Amino acid sequence: MLYLLLHAGAHRLALEVEQVCEVLPLVDLRPLPSAQPGVVGAFDYRGEAVPAIDLTALTEGRPSARRLSTRMVVVRAGGLAGAPRRIGLLAERVTEIVRREPETFRPHVVPARGVSFLDAVATDDAGLLQRLELAALLAACGADASRPSGAG
Numbered sequence: 001m002l003y004l005l006l007h008a009g010a011h012r013l014a015l016e017v018e019q020v021c022e023v024l025p026l027v028d029l030r031p032l033p034s035a036q037p038g039v040v041g042a043f044d045y046r047g048e049a050v051p052a053i054d055l056t057a058l059t060e061g062r063p064s065a066r067r068l069s070t071r072m073v074v075v076r077a078g079g080l081a082g083a084p085r086r087i088g089l090l091a092e093r094v095t096e097i098v099r100r101e102p103e104t105f106r107p108h109v110v111p112a113r114g115v116s117f118l119d120a121v122a123t124d125d126a127g128l129l130q131r132l133e134l135a136a137l138l139a140a141c142g143a144d145a146s147r148p149s150g151a152g
Contacts, residue, residue, distance in 0.1 A: 003131075005098050006073065006091035008055035009062070011118065013091070014098065014105075015132045021074040021086060023094060026066065027052075036141045045074055045086060052088035053141055055132075059118070069093045077138055087138065098129075105131045 003014035004023070029041030029052055038058040042049050052072065056064040064070050071094035077085045105120035117137035118130040 001100060001102050003098050003100055004073065004094065005096045005129075006055070006071075006089075006132075007093040008058070008064070008091060009060035011055075011059050012126065012129050013055065013118070013132045014100065014122075014129050015073065015075070015089075015134070017097060019075045019134055021076055024072040024074060024088075026070060027072050027088070038141050040090060043072070043088060045088070048086060050074065050086045050088050052090055053137065054090040056090075056092060058137075058140070064090050064092050067092065069095050075134060077134060087134075089137075100129070105129075 002017040004017055004020055006013050006015065024045075027043045029043050031041045032039060032051065035041075035051075038053050038055075040052050040054045040057065040063070042051050044050075054064050056062060070090070070092050073089040073091055073094060075087050075089060077087050100122060104122045106122070107119060108121055117133045117140055119133055119136065120131040122129045122131070
């Protein structure tokens, strides 16, 4: 299976390529009042208001560094009647695709509290690689994947 490799601070993350709509450069975000922690705003994606989650803010408590390799990764989440809902993931060092067999990712021996979306881990020459679980990420941010993007 192919994974997009990205970073959230010191964390190396793997996101299934099948979930990715598009990888964008940094975009202008409009703040969302009363947003859940990690939700840093919304942006216009092809005429649709899409919420954005900062992965570094969730994992390390600081905003993603603004660098050339920092990207907004637009992903598909579930939606009403199977219609896709899009979410933006702000991540650092979004630079490559890796091939891994899904069974090489194993559950953590001691799961970390508050980051259940980083539940499975694999190792390689560069160290630990954590699989990003999109449904768990949305739940951690208080997002309801069944609600349309414009709702709420």
